[in-house]
Amino acid sequence: MEIFIQLVLNGLLLGGTLAIISVGLTLIFGIVRVVNFAHGEFLMIAMYGIYLLNQYVGLHPYIAMLPMLILMFAVGAVMQRFIIQPLLDADDHIQIFATVGMSIALMNAALMIFGADVFAVDNPSEVGVGSLSVGPFRVNIGQLITFTVSLLLIGGLNWFLASTFLGRAVRATAQHRTAALLMGVNVNSIYMFAFGLGAACLGLAGGLMAPQYPVFPTIGTFFVLTAFVIVVLGGLGSLHGAFLGAMIIGVVDSLAGYYIAPDLKEVVYFLIFLCILILRPTGLFGAGRGSE
Amino acid sequence: MKKIMKSWKVLVGTAFAMIVSFSAGADTKLGALYPFSGGLALLGDESYRGVEIAVAERNASGGLRGEKIVLVKADAVDAGQAVGAARKLTSVEGVRAVFGSYSSSISFAATQVTELAGIPYFELGAVSDSITDRDMKYVFRSNPTAKKFAAGTVRTVIDVVAPALGVNASDLKVAIIHEDALYGTTVAEFQKIFAKEKGLNVVEVLPYSAKSVDLSSLVLRLKGAGAEVILQTSYQNDTVLFFRQIRDADYRPKALIGAGGGYSMQDTAKVVGTENIEGVLDVDFPQFEMKDAGAPGIQAFRKMYKARYGTEPRSGHSLMNYAGARIFLDAMEQAESLDADAIRTAVMKLDVPVGMTAAGIGAKFDSRGQNQRAEAAIMQWQDGVLKTVYPASAAVADPKFP
Numbered sequence: 001m002e003i004f005i006q007l008v009l010n011g012l013l014l015g016g017t018l019a020i021i022s023v024g025l026t027l028i029f030g031i032v033r034v035v036n037f038a039h040g041e042f043l044m045i046a047m048y049g050i051y052l053l054n055q056y057v058g059l060h061p062y063i064a065m066l067p068m069l070i071l072m073f074a075v076g077a078v079m080q081r082f083i084i085q086p087l088l089d090a091d092d093h094i095q096i097f098a099t100v101g102m103s104i105a106l107m108n109a110a111l112m113i114f115g116a117d118v119f120a121v122d123n124p125s126e127v128g129v130g131s132l133s134v135g136p137f138r139v140n141i142g143q144l145i146t147f148t149v150s151l152l153l154i155g156g157l158n159w160f161l162a163s164t165f166l167g168r169a170v171r172a173t174a175q176h177r178t179a180a181l182l183m184g185v186n187v188n189s190i191y192m193f194a195f196g197l198g199a200a201c202l203g204l205a206g207g208l209m210a211p212q213y214p215v216f217p218t219i220g221t222f223f224v225l226t227a228f229v230i231v232v233l234g235g236l237g238s239l240h241g242a243f244l245g246a247m248i249i250g251v252v253d254s255l256a257g258y259y260i261a262p263d264l265k266e267v268v269y270f271l272i273f274l275c276i277l278i279l280r281p282t283g284l285f286g287a288g289r290g291s292e
Numbered sequence: 293m294k295k296i297m298k299s300w301k302v303l304v305g306t307a308f309a310m311i312v313s314f315s316a317g318a319d320t321k322l323g324a325l326y327p328f329s330g331g332l333a334l335l336g337d338e339s340y341r342g343v344e345i346a347v348a349e350r351n352a353s354g355g356l357r358g359e360k361i362v363l364v365k366a367d368a369v370d371a372g373q374a375v376g377a378a379r380k381l382t383s384v385e386g387v388r389a390v391f392g393s394y395s396s397s398i399s400f401a402a403t404q405v406t407e408l409a410g411i412p413y414f415e416l417g418a419v420s421d422s423i424t425d426r427d428m429k430y431v432f433r434s435n436p437t438a439k440k441f442a443a444g445t446v447r448t449v450i451d452v453v454a455p456a457l458g459v460n461a462s463d464l465k466v467a468i469i470h471e472d473a474l475y476g477t478t479v480a481e482f483q484k485i486f487a488k489e490k491g492l493n494v495v496e497v498l499p500y501s502a503k504s505v506d507l508s509s510l511v512l513r514l515k516g517a518g519a520e521v522i523l524q525t526s527y528q529n530d531t532v533l534f535f536r537q538i539r540d541a542d543y544r545p546k547a548l549i550g551a552g553g554g555y556s557m558q559d560t561a562k563v564v565g566t567e568n569i570e571g572v573l574d575v576d577f578p579q580f581e582m583k584d585a586g587a588p589g590i591q592a593f594r595k596m597y598k599a600r601y602g603t604e605p606r607s608g609h610s611l612m613n614y615a616g617a618r619i620f621l622d623a624m625e626q627a628e629s630l631d632a633d634a635i636r637t638a639v640m641k642l643d644v645p646v647g648m649t650a651a652g653i654g655a656k657f658d659s660r661g662q663n664q665r666a667e668a669a670i671m672q673w674q675d676g677v678l679k680t681v682y683p684a685s686a687a688v689a690d691p692k693f694p
Contacts, residue, residue, distance in 0.1 A: 010512075111329055116331075116332075213529075226505070257507075262510040263498075263501055
């Protein structure tokens with residue numbers, strides 16, 4: 001029983017990291033209706049950014065996160081403005097090609113600039129590293145912080161979308177872009193804002209992950225496939241769905257890795273993923289076909 | 293009129309082609325097929341540097357058979373690209389031989405092409421045994437194979453760890469963990485066989501994906517099984533993750549033994565922290581802390597590397613590729629001509645005793661093209677440096693255990 005609880009704990013904590021990455025992805029999809037295949041590479045950029053700020057400015061990753069949030073917002077907004085926006089009315093597959101192309105270009109750009117070397121932030125012994133003993137259980141401090149931040153992020157975004165004027169404009173755009181346009185919402189600006197917001201989540205993720213994971217050009221690909229599974233599982237575009245999906249995948253990852261076999265854990269969560277898609281094609285919290 | 297124009301064009305074209313081929317005729321082209329981009333780029337590039345230095349050195353001392361060697365780089369990220377790259381080298385570039393390739397799957401695909409084209413392929417770093425088990429006529433490999441790595445890790449348990457802990461090797465609980473692609477699986481299969489032969493007590497064999505972002509459940513399994521000695525075959529990210537997560541789980545196995553990959557990289561030590569990798573053992577291509585007598589030229593290589601690239605070598609891959617390239621360049625120098633058959637004859641004639649090259653390996657090739665005098669070295673991380681600890685002839689330090 002002790003092992004089981006420890007496994008669930010590990011899974012939930014891993015879910016915290018996955019949730020932040022997935023929330024960014026689902027925001028972009030839910031509002032701009034573009035599947036951003038370069039999401040993993042955005043994460044990679046954020047992690048390099050955190051590393052550089054840590055190395056050359058001496059900032060702790062949790063502090064470096066704040067400038068990185070703004071920078072990543074800019075990266076997302078610029079990508080939306082210059083790459084996605086001209087293609088908004090094109091076929092879906094053209095948008096897919098564009099974001100996949102971005103992903104490959106960014107990965108190789110990182111390879112050219114930084115080489116394939118593995119980097120990690122300095123002084124990891126300060127904050128966010130190490131583990132706590134809680135009775136017989138052990139909890140990684142960095143992951144615990146990440147988990148808490150992911151809860152705050154979901155809460156904050158929900159409040160923002162529900163209670164602010166800008167948030168309502170964002171929701172209106174997501175529901176029906178033409179109607180929003182007719183109501184005087186500047187749809188293109190909202191799209192830029194949403195894309196920026198989605199990318200900014202990765203600035204947050206990058207800072208929180210820095211004490212746990214090293215950074216190298218392909219680190220994004222390690223997380224992005226899981227993030228896609230989570231987002232589809234939770235229902236494309238749903239924040240709650242992304243959070244719940246991340247928790248489910250985290251726990252399944254942890255339990256399957258122990259009780260079945262470490263190399264089969266992906267198989268297990270892809271099976272669960274398939275079952276949910278068959279039973280509920282829109283995912284757990286999917287908006288269904290009703291919206292645009 | 294049109295006809296005249298056409299024949300003019302043909303004439304000019306032919307003349308141009310002749311000039312090009314003449315000017316190219318003064319050089320000997322050799323291919324260098326490695327992953328220069330994509331996920332394998334770091335060690336691909338590090339391996340290539342060894343060949344580059346060997347070639348530069350040979351060019352500086354008069355070239356190959358009096359001609360300057362031109363290295364033609366070809367980038368192959370995966371097996372698919374390797375086929376295209378090998379085709380380009382053999383048919384368009386007209387290389388006389390190809391050096392490669394760090395990755396086994398790339399080597400596999402590329403050798404199929406070069407063999408058909410009748411061009412010698414010199415493998416300097418890929419470890420999968422099956423590359424030279426296919427009875428190809430023009431494929432040769434200078435480096436030790438996965439089987440030697442596995443044998444080395446099992447030998448480490450018996451000859452290094454057990455005596456240091458003062459116990460019988462068969463009393464130790466050994467666990468094998470490995471990334472689940474070709475590299476990890478091949479080494480682990482041999483580890484299982486050798487461990488059984490030597491009567492070791494293997495309590496867990498756990499494969500995992502090198503792309504895992506969480507290995508905590510694997511760590512809990514090891515902890516639950518009470519594994520005391522862990523043999524891991526891994527790349528860099530999973531090595532780092534594993535080290536961080538055993539620390540989080542407060543799990544301290546008595547010995548960790550890596551089979552190359554992430555365990556040999558200076559970067560890994562930097563990322564996980566010198567104090568966390570202290571005492572960890574590694575079986576791999578020889579690295580740089582080795583007795584000079586057992587590896588003549590190793591320090592000179594290190595100096596050349598530093599002068600050329602401005603940093604210390606990032607791993608022993610460059611050294612192994614350098615030693616291998618020198619062995620094969622020597623064979624080409626001694627061959628009657630640069631025809632594939634003449635090169636094969638010359639390679640088969642090579643007879644270099646162990647301990648006579650910069651990587652400590654010797655050269656004696658069997659009929660399948662595998663070098664019989666290449667063993668993996670046994671090393672230990674001590675004070676942030678990977679030091680050779682076994683066998684005594686190459687050791688620069690004694691193995692240390694807390």
